[in-house]
Amino acid sequence: xxxxxxxxxxxxxxxxxxxxxxxxxxxxxxxxxxxxxxxxxxxxxxxxxxxxxxxxxxxxxxxxxxxxxxxxxxxxxxxxxxxxxxxxxxxxxxxxxxxxxxxxxxxxxxxxxxxxxxxxxxxxxxxxxxxxxxxxxxxxx
Amino acid sequence: xxxxxxxxxxxxxxxxxxxxxxxxxxxxxxxxxxxxxxxxxxxxxxxxxxxxxxxxxxxxxxxxxxxxxxxxxxxxxxxxxxxxxxxxxxxxxxxxxxxxxxxxxxxxxxxxxxxxxxxxxxxxxxxxxxxxxxxxxxxxxxxxxxxxxxxxxxxxxxxxxxxxxxxxxxxxxxxxxxxxxxxxxxxxxxxxxxxxxxxxxxxxxxxxxxxxxxxxxxxxxxxxxxxxxxxxxxxxxxxxxxxxxxxxxxxxxxxxxxxxxxxxxxxxxxxxxxxxxxxxx
Numbered sequence: 001x002x003x004x005x006x007x008x009x010x011x012x013x014x015x016x017x018x019x020x021x022x023x024x025x026x027x028x029x030x031x032x033x034x035x036x037x038x039x040x041x042x043x044x045x046x047x048x049x050x051x052x053x054x055x056x057x058x059x060x061x062x063x064x065x066x067x068x069x070x071x072x073x074x075x076x077x078x079x080x081x082x083x084x085x086x087x088x089x090x091x092x093x094x095x096x097x098x099x100x101x102x103x104x105x106x107x108x109x110x111x112x113x114x115x116x117x118x119x120x121x122x123x124x125x126x127x128x129x130x131x132x133x134x135x136x137x138x139x140x141x
Numbered sequence: 142x143x144x145x146x147x148x149x150x151x152x153x154x155x156x157x158x159x160x161x162x163x164x165x166x167x168x169x170x171x172x173x174x175x176x177x178x179x180x181x182x183x184x185x186x187x188x189x190x191x192x193x194x195x196x197x198x199x200x201x202x203x204x205x206x207x208x209x210x211x212x213x214x215x216x217x218x219x220x221x222x223x224x225x226x227x228x229x230x231x232x233x234x235x236x237x238x239x240x241x242x243x244x245x246x247x248x249x250x251x252x253x254x255x256x257x258x259x260x261x262x263x264x265x266x267x268x269x270x271x272x273x274x275x276x277x278x279x280x281x282x283x284x285x286x287x288x289x290x291x292x293x294x295x296x297x298x299x300x301x302x303x304x305x306x307x308x309x310x311x312x313x314x315x316x317x318x319x320x321x322x323x324x325x326x327x328x329x330x331x332x333x334x335x336x337x338x339x340x341x342x343x344x345x346x347x348x349x350x351x352x353x354x355x356x357x358x359x360x361x362x363x364x365x366x367x368x369x370x371x372x373x374x375x376x377x378x379x380x381x382x383x384x385x386x387x388x389x390x391x392x393x394x395x396x397x398x399x400x401x402x403x404x405x406x407x408x409x410x411x412x413x414x415x416x417x418x419x420x421x422x
Binding site for chain 2: 064065067068069074078079080081082084085086088099100125128129133
């Protein structure tokens with residue numbers, strides 16, 4: 001077998017591969033580092049309320065479904081005038097409100113929302129209108 | 142039935158790709174589409190409810206303009222309403238957003254004025270706001286149902302769903318709706334960097350949505366009277382259930398002569414104005 005114009009073709013392939021993979025090679029070790037999730041400042045209020053850390057639903061479930069939950073909450077509050085949400089297993093009551101409930105415990109948007117959202121490049125528009133809690137300056141950072 | 146080897150391979154290949162795709166989708170996408178069980182939703186027990194919320198504005202109780210301004214300020218603070226000013230400190234009429242404001246007699250009640258009416262009445266600063274009509278034109282024209290009637294006869298506005306087409310503003314005969322031409326967070330009173338103050342219990346709005354008075358739905362649901370009613374001089378703004386024969390505002394509307402804004406349009410406004418006469422019974 002003989003490759004005609006081999007030099008040109010191979011150079012072309014190399015240049016193409018270099019260009020096509022540039023976004024990946026350029027970012028090696030940079031943006032793709034998984035966020036080291038910090039949830040500080042610590043979850044406080046739920047401990048006062050329930051004697052232990054307790055979220056609206058179990059943690060793993062929330063990680064996966066929180067966006068759907070927030071949509072349902074919004075519809076319940078804005079359209080059906082329903083403000084109370086009962087946790088499925090324990091029946092604990094939560095006030096359906098991003099500003100007045102979620103962010104009371106998870107009091108840092110930077111640590112609680114942005115770390116993961118930035119990593120996976122999603123830009124929810126919650127904070128176009130809703131007011132994020134004031135970020136406390138962390139010591140040493 | 143026979144099948145070419147080539148076709149078989151195509152079908153097998155595509156279906157295996159699809160099954161992997163479905164597995165990935167299943168593993169990464171939220172699944173709680175059906176939402177919460179209705180049993181998991183429970184309205185607040187302290188919520189104030191009524192069949193037909195309505196308001197009586199007793200103009201005699203507003204002694205000075207300061208009383209009126211105090212009410213406007215309380216509402217606009219509670220709901221993070223932007224206050225856009227031009228360079229010389231006047232209200233920027235192009236960008237103005239208002240939930241409750243003041244208007245002279247001729248503006249508030251056009252067609253009901255006359256040449257010889259007293260200047261005092263003509264210049265009286267009437268508090269005007271959304272009338273929460275029985276038959277609201279804004280609701281009829283909204284293409285996305287971003288504005289709609291809720292229990293209690295309140296005309297509610299869902300800022301999440303508003304697409305900013307402004308049909309409702311054309312439909313509303315009272316001018317009760319305002320459009321956010323620019324990001325409201327640019328207004329000096331809401332920009333924290335410029336010393337603005339926010340009510341962190343209530344959201345702001347974003348550029349491109351229409352907003353208006355909601356009869357403080359969020360406060361009613363938490364058992365509180367509307368912000369304007371609390372800020373007004375005692376008895377100047379009365380808020381209650383017009384459908385309840387025993388309620389104070391029903392008694393006033395039945396026993397006293399009240400006027401409403403543009404009732405001949407057939408919208409059925411729910412804001413009643415008491416203009417003169419003795420103190421109400």
